[in-house]
Amino acid sequence: MDAQLMKPFEVTNEPLEPARYMEYVTHSEAGAVTLFAGTVREWTNGKRTMYLEYEAYVPMAEKKLAEIGVEIKQKWPGSRVAIVHRIGALSISDIAVVIAVSSPHRKAAYEANEYAIEQIKKVVPIWKKEMWEDGEEWIGDQSYKPGSE
């Protein structure tokens, strides 16, 4: 897809194509690109996941993803960022999230990419439901309130 039409901070029902986001952040001043893909794991603590169901408060989630992008550009100058999350029903090994970061040097690209996924897990209004063979459960860290920092 044309880079101008691509949304770098998006929540979508469509399958994610990591290469598009890598291409989006790559430019002549960059010396490193980190590309993270979060995928659906089959086994967690001995329990078998059949599939996952993701849901989001889409407008707020996209706003929060863009805010993470702004924070990254401030903390790691010269970075370019794209963060996208898929929602709906996802099968084992499907990609749920893609984070692409470019920076002049590799250390910043690694650090910024990890920062993005940590922030997603804290503040972005997206939820996952584990669908097991014998039940289902919405997942969330009950001890953490996203607005409390």
Next chain:
Amino acid sequence: MIHLHYFAGLKEVAGKASEDIQWTDGTVEDIVKWAADTYRAFDFSAVQVAVNEEYVLETESVKPGDHVAFIPPVSGG
């Protein structure tokens, strides 16, 4: 009138993703109390509230026309 938004487990307990309720004046804390009384099967203790898509404190006032979202602990990624 204010617009309420429910997600994840709360959406299932409420049986709907959103609803409008009559509202003249009050705080986020008042709305959480209303919701906890209305949807007793849901544990609101870890729920954070967003007004017009921004996280707010419980002391924040809510005005007619506002969008109030109950945000259970998130689990994206």
